[in-house]
Amino acid sequence: EVQLLESGGGLVQPGGSLRLSCAASGFTFSSYGMAWVRQAPGKGLEWVSAIGGSGINTFYADSVKGRFTISRDNSKNTLYVQMNNLRADDTALYYCAKERNYRQPFDYWGQGTLVTVSS
Amino acid sequence: EIVLTQSPATLSLSPGERATLSCRASQSVSSYLAWYQQRPGQAPRLLIYDASNRATGIPARFSGSGSGTDFSLTISSLEPEDFAVYYCQQRSSSWTFGQGTKVEIK
Numbered sequence: 001e002v003q004l005l006e007s008g009g010g011l012v013q014p015g016g017s018l019r020l021s022c023a024a025s026g027f028t029f030s031s032y033g034m035a036w037v038r039q040a041p042g043k044g045l046e047w048v049s050a051i052g053g054s055g056i057n058t059f060y061a062d063s064v065k066g067r068f069t070i071s072r073d074n075s076k077n078t079l080y081v082q083m084n085n086l087r088a089d090d091t092a093l094y095y096c097a098k099e100r101n102y103r104q105p106f107d108y109w110g111q112g113t114l115v116t117v118s119s
Numbered sequence: 120e121i122v123l124t125q126s127p128a129t130l131s132l133s134p135g136e137r138a139t140l141s142c143r144a145s146q147s148v149s150s151y152l153a154w155y156q157q158r159p160g161q162a163p164r165l166l167i168y169d170a171s172n173r174a175t176g177i178p179a180r181f182s183g184s185g186s187g188t189d190f191s192l193t194i195s196s197l198e199p200e201d202f203a204v205y206y207c208q209q210r211s212s213s214w215t216f217g218q219g220t221k222v223e224i225k
Contacts, residue, residue, distance in 0.1 A: 035214070037163075037216075044204075044206065044216060044217075044218045044219045045155075045157075045163065045206055045208075045216040045219075046216065047208075047213070047214040047215060047216060050214065059213060059214075061213070062120070095162055095163075100165070100168060100174075103210055104168060104210065105153035105155075105165055105168045105208060105210060106163075106165060107165045107168075107174060107175070109162035109163055109164075110162065111162055112162065
């Protein structure tokens with residue numbers, strides 16, 4: 001059974017940093033691209049970042065480019081996103097998601113970890 | 120950036136009725152369009168990929184169609200668990216989501 005478990009969310013001040021993790025199980029982690037998708041309270045879904053199975057290819061939404069860095073450790077079956085210079089509009093529930101196949105839609109999602117940026 | 124516009128914003132229907140949701144892209148995405156369902160308090164669930172292919176375990180009452188810039192998701196007969204928010208997503212150029220259509224009980 002595929003499982004994705006996010007962690008690392010919390011309250012952070014504007015300008016601060018946070019690293020989210022997503023522990024994956026139930027599939028061959030290194031064979032699949034992964035992504036982060038966020039949802040601000042009461043709002044829709046926003047794709048944030050994606051990474052290929054090897055970790056070489058990375059992609060970012062314009063809203064986070066230069067501030068967020070996605071990475072993965074295939075030996076630990078874990079996906080990360082380092083978030084720097086956080087802003088109030090980064091406040092959201094952050095989901096980890098598995099691609100169905102390379103650059104395909106996301107067929108499995110975690111339950112999310114909440115990031116709140118506030119002073 | 121490719122913008123996806125979903126309509127209507129809200130669809131008020133009764134159980135057993137047919138629902139038709141629309142998603143329009145600002146430029147062609149070929150058939151690289153997916154649909155997701157999100158129930159309150161839950162993560163999104165993939166329903167349809169590549170415009171018309173049902174994901175694993177998705178009931179046959181869900182169907183997708185379209186190509187290029189105009190797409191639709193049809194639920195042939197609404198079940199109580201189908202009342203939720205639906206999002207389209209394109210993967211032709213980066214990834215973007217539509218703003219969502221809420222299907223509510225009339």
